[in-house]
Amino acid sequence: MTVRLDDVGPLKPILAQRPFGLATDIDGTLSPIVDTPDAAAVTPLCRRYLGEIAQRVEVVAAISGRAPEVARRMVGLEGLVYVGNHGLSWWKQGREETLAEAAPYEAMIQEAKRKLAAHFHLPGVLLEDKGPILAFHYRMCADAQTARAAIMEALAPWEAQGLRVRPGRRVFELGPPLDVHKGTALVHLMETYRLAGVLYLGDDLTDVDAFRVLRRWRQDARVKGAAVAVANSEAGQEITKEADYWVDGVPGVEWLLGEIASVVGGKRP
Ligand SMILES: [Mg+2]
Incomplete structure (x- = not known):
């Protein structure tokens, strides 16, 4: 049973760990969901508290489905780790780097992008090249069910050729069929920073991979950590039940980050 978090007390033993890392999704977690991806913005309170936390702990990472450069621009803070495309691309030394495992699929993805951009047209569907x-x-389609069916039909041939189709909140994504997701990104962070304590925040299906990895690492006593789901009507119970705690929407995240900032504020690592 996932517990609603309305007191930071239960997280204090995790926040006391060093090295400590906070990893968070962006859209729907730090920024309210809006009609078009371009219009989304991280709230000033989330940015402020994340900045404060980043000054005090070993690592704060934004792990997003966005391209890393876009993630970085949205959060707008230096000194964070930016992971994009659900773990496939990382912001490193001023530029985006995509994992080498994706290289064999690059040509097929370019071909899919060209053909789908030329031939797939459905009013309200927005294609984003990441x-x-x-x-x-x-999200802009009046009839979500029809849109889903049309997109799935368009993507089916590419899936049959070996690419992967992944659903999210009012989005489908076509990409390389790799075992790379937010959970593998979180593992990379936990290993790189040798984290003893970890909190992960997210609102979507793609975040569940990170929730599960964190649970497994905790069960194996490799880390003290907790997954916090950001409850929303679209993603529903499926996401929340995979987490340890939940908060209500982006305002719930603002509250939680403020609490974390004040807990870690007194101690410099
Ligand atoms: Mg999200």
Whole structure:
């Protein structure tokens, strides 16, 4: 049973660990969901508290489905780790780097992007080229069910050729069929920073991979940590039940980050 978090007390034993890392999704977690991806913005309170936390702990990472450069621009803070495309692309030394495992699929993805951009037209569906991933946003479609069916039909041949189709909140994504996701990104962070304590925040299906990895690492006593789901009506119970705690929407995240900032504020690592 996932517990609603309305007191930071239960997280204090995790926040006391060093090295400590906070990893968070962006859209729907730090920024309210809006009609088009371009219009999304991280709230000033989330940015302020994340900045404060980043001054005090070993690592704060934004792990997003966005391209890393976009993630970085949205959060707008220096000194964070920016991971994009659900773990496939990382912001490193001033530029985006995509994992080498994706290279064999690059040509097929470029071909899919060209053909789908030329031939797939459905009013309200927005195509977003994120480098190794092509996203189909259908939030603007009046009839979500019809949009979903049309997108799935368009993507089916590419899936049959070996690419992967991944659903999210009013989005489908076409990308390389790799075992790379937010959970593998979190593992990379935990290993790189040798984290003893970890909190992960997210609102979507793609965040569940990170929730599960964190649970497994905790069960194996490799880390003290907790997954916090950001409850929302679209993603529903499926996400929340995979986490340890939940908060209500972006305002719940603002509250939680403020609490974390004040808990870690007194101690410099
Ligand atoms: Mg999200």
